Amino acid sequence: MAEHILAPMAELSHRALRELIESFFDRPDTPRPEYYSEMISAAGLLSGGPFEKWYLDGGPRQERLVYQLLGSDPEKLAAAAGVLDTLPCLGIDINMGCAAPAITRTGAGVRLMEDIDKAGRIAAALRKATKKRLSVKMRLGSRPPPGSDDLPGFERLLTFCRRLENEGVEFIALHPRLAGEKFKRRARWDYVEALRKELSIPVAGNGDIGSAAGLADRAKAGPAMIGRLAVKEPWVFAAAPRQSTARLEETAFRFLDLLSLHQPPEFHLSRARRFFRYYCDNFTWAEYLRNKINREESLGGIGRVIHEYCRENPR
Numbered sequence: 437m438a439e440h441i442l443a444p445m446a447e448l449s450h451r452a453l454r455e456l457i458e459s460f461f462d463r464p465d466t467p468r469p470e471y472y473s474e475m476i477s478a479a480g481l482l483s484g485g486p487f488e489k490w491y492l493d494g495g496p497r498q499e500r501l502v503y504q505l506l507g508s509d510p511e512k513l514a515a516a517a518g519v520l521d522t523l524p525c526l527g528i529d530i531n532m533g534c535a536a537p538a539i540t541r542t543g544a545g546v547r548l549m550e551d552i553d554k555a556g557r558i559a560a561a562l563r564k565a566t567k568k569r570l571s572v573k574m575r576l577g578s579r580p581p582p583g584s585d586d587l588p589g590f591e592r593l594l595t596f597c598r599r600l601e602n603e604g605v606e607f608i609a610l611h612p613r614l615a616g617e618k619f620k621r622r623a624r625w626d627y628v629e630a631l632r633k634e635l636s637i638p639v640a641g642n643g644d645i646g647s648a649a650g651l652a653d654r655a656k657a658g659p660a661m662i663g664r665l666a667v668k669e670p671w672v673f674a675a676a677p678r679q680s681t682a683r684l685e686e687t688a689f690r691f692l693d694l695l696s697l698h699q700p701p702e703f704h705l706s707r708a709r710r711f712f713r714y715y716c717d718n719f720t721w722a723e724y725l726r727n728k729i730n731r732e733e734s735l736g737g738i739g740r741v742i743h744e745y746c747r748e749n750p751r
């Protein structure tokens with residue numbers, strides 16, 4: 437079986453979620469997923485903001501943790517990688533896939549895919565700064581090549597990846613959508629397969645895996661990364677069975693406890709809302725429950741809403 441990987445997700449891929457995922461494994465020797473962290477700003481890390489220690493908390497399985505760095509300046513990214521290199525972890529990843537306007541405006545994320553030379557210089561600078569496994573998470577590209585229909589050019593993607601490979605990148609995670617493409621458009625897994633055939637480094641595929649069976653199926657062909665499914669079904673990596681309402685409630689409460697243990701109070705509400713945005717899909721009246729949760733102003737209030745919902749809808 438190939439690797440299962442938790443995707444980097446801002447405000448979601450933090451220690452509390454990893455602890456929750458780990459709580460479903462009942463044996464210490466069952467293979468664990470790789471855990472990508474949420475994106476960490478290189479500039480923020482270097483200037484030592486008040487919340488950095490929370491972003492850097494790599495527990496509970498530091499040996500399986502991959503820190504993802506965000507930035508556009510090769511020197512800052514390399515200096516930040518030097519800091520991460522001193523921490524126990526499996527690897528360091530460069531975010532070349534984020535398409536949020538607030539990020540692309542700064543030249544970071546998927547914007548790095550527009551300039552092969554710059555992306556190559558960043559990879560080379562990080563290669564010098566760390567001996568950890570160096571990886572890049574990317575999309576198909578920023579936009580379709582000029583004059584083409586809306587399909588991204590595979591040749592350009594391949595040239596981009598080969599350059600990274602030559603600069604010492606050891607692993608690629610491909611979310612096969614273009615920058616502007618929302619989740620409504622299906623991820624193009626044929627690009628993952630094509631890239632795997634051409635590169636000598638491993639390529640993880642990511643996007644739209646929606647069930648445990650889908651994960652098992654994708655993982656037959658190579659490393660498979662999941663984001664939203666791991667939040668909706670944090671038991672999926674442990675291949676635990678579908679949860680009853682009572683177990684769903686228990687899991688929700690466990691997450692709230694883990695959040696207050698492993699995240700600062702300033703993050704509690706935003707992280708809880710993010711989590712329940714996906715977790716509520718396990719319940720019949722998902723939208724109703726989500727709206728009620730979003731109106732609450734404390735973790736205690738969120739717990740009460742979930743408890744009431746499960747009491748009123750035991751099935």
Ligand SMILES: Cc1cc2nc3c(=O)[nH]c(=O)nc-3n(C[C@H](O)[C@H](O)[C@H](O)COP(=O)(O)O)c2cc1C
Pocket residue numbers: 443444445446447448474475504531532533534573611642643644645661662663664665
């Ligand atoms: C809430 C949220 C936050 C995300 N934050 C990041 C991020 O910090 N870095 C990154 O490379 N991708 C980020 N992504 C993209 C995911 O890693 C992943 O590529 C995407 O969700 C598709 O995978 P999925 O269909 O399994 O969810 C984020 C996605 C979501 C939904």
